[in-house]
Amino acid sequence: MTNPCTGVVLAGGRNTRFNGKDKALIHIGQRQVLDRILEIFSDLFDDIILVTNEPVKYLTWDVTLATDIYPVRSSLTGIHAGLFFTANPYAFFTACDMPFLKKEIVKTIIGGIEPGVDVIIPETTAGLEPLCAVYSKNCQKSAEHNLRQRHLKIQQFFKTVRVKKIEEKELRKKDPEMISFFNINTPADLDRAERIEAEDLKTV
Numbered sequence: 355m356t357n358p359c360t361g362v363v364l365a366g367g368r369n370t371r372f373n374g375k376d377k378a379l380i381h382i383g384q385r386q387v388l389d390r391i392l393e394i395f396s397d398l399f400d401d402i403i404l405v406t407n408e409p410v411k412y413l414t415w416d417v418t419l420a421t422d423i424y425p426v427r428s429s430l431t432g433i434h435a436g437l438f439f440t441a442n443p444y445a446f447f448t449a450c451d452m453p454f455l456k457k458e459i460v461k462t463i464i465g466g467i468e469p470g471v472d473v474i475i476p477e478t479t480a481g482l483e484p485l486c487a488v489y490s491k492n493c494q495k496s497a498e499h500n501l502r503q504r505h506l507k508i509q510q511f512f513k514t515v516r517v518k519k520i521e522e523k524e525l526r527k528k529d530p531e532m533i534s535f536f537n538i539n540t541p542a543d544l545d546r547a548e549r550i551e552a553e554d555l556k557t558v
Contacts, residue, residue, distance in 0.1 A: 358443060359464055361399035362436035363391055364429070364485060365406040365450035366422055376411065377538055378450035383551040387453045387538070388415065394457045398464070401442060404450075405435045424498075428506040433489060434497040442491070449485040451538040453547055458528035463488055463520060472496075472515035476535070478522045483535055484508045 365378045365388070378388040388404075392415065395402050402417045409419040420439040422431045436445050444467055448455060459476075466474040467488060475487035496514040500506070526532065538544050 359399060359467070359488065360401040360403055360436070360440040360442045360445040361395035362440070362445045362447045363388065363395070363402070363404045363417070363450050364432040364436070364447060365404055365412070366427070366432050366435075376408075378406075379411070380538070380544065382453045382544075382547050388412075388450060390453050391448060391450070391455060392417070394455060394460060397457065398460060399446070401440065403436055403439055403445075405432045405439075424501045426501060426504070426506065428501075429485060429508055430497055430500060430506055430511055433484075434494060434501060437489060437491055437494040437497065440491065444488055444490050446488050447485055449537055452486065452534065452536065453538065454533040454536055454550065455486070456529050456534045459486070459525060459534040462525065462528050466518055466520055468518070470516060471518045473512065473517045475517060475519055476522070476525055477519040478525070478532060478535060480535070482508075482512075482519070485537075486535060 379386055392402065403420050404412055404417045405420050405422065406412060407421050409421060412419055418439065420435050422435045423438055424431050424434065433447055436447060446460060446464055463474055463476060472490045472493050473487060476483040493515050497511060500511050538547055
């Protein structure tokens, strides 16, 4: 890569809408969601970090384990931790509940890295996708400031850094159905993911 980049998986959510079950470890078809993500990451990144507050669950994976530094549950907390522990100038972040993330989408987002930009983020009809985006190491101090002030909303954080958006039309060139941005929040989402997986297997 032109710009050294770490791959970061965030697995620190409470999973309240999923009965507290760890979404990274659920199976879609024959594979766990985390394995699906790491298969892509291992082809793209030499350095992979998994941010979790229960590291003992992930000891068998070949990743660097990190925990939140601030005792506040939020996406920004996980992003801050990933940036704190990475030695690279950039990090690509994804949530642990995105089973259909495509390598070409990750490459497209990483390809948007350029000097003077702190965040490279997809913008879809659903809005910004902060947990499928690149953040520069420069974002660490801004994230830390917001966390100290208890300004936890990611939209507030974006006002303090330089953001580059990737339009949906560009993303659809690599993922026409935008399935990369599907995430599992509820048992109903899991049912849908299993149906998607079954349909994909039929076309193989």
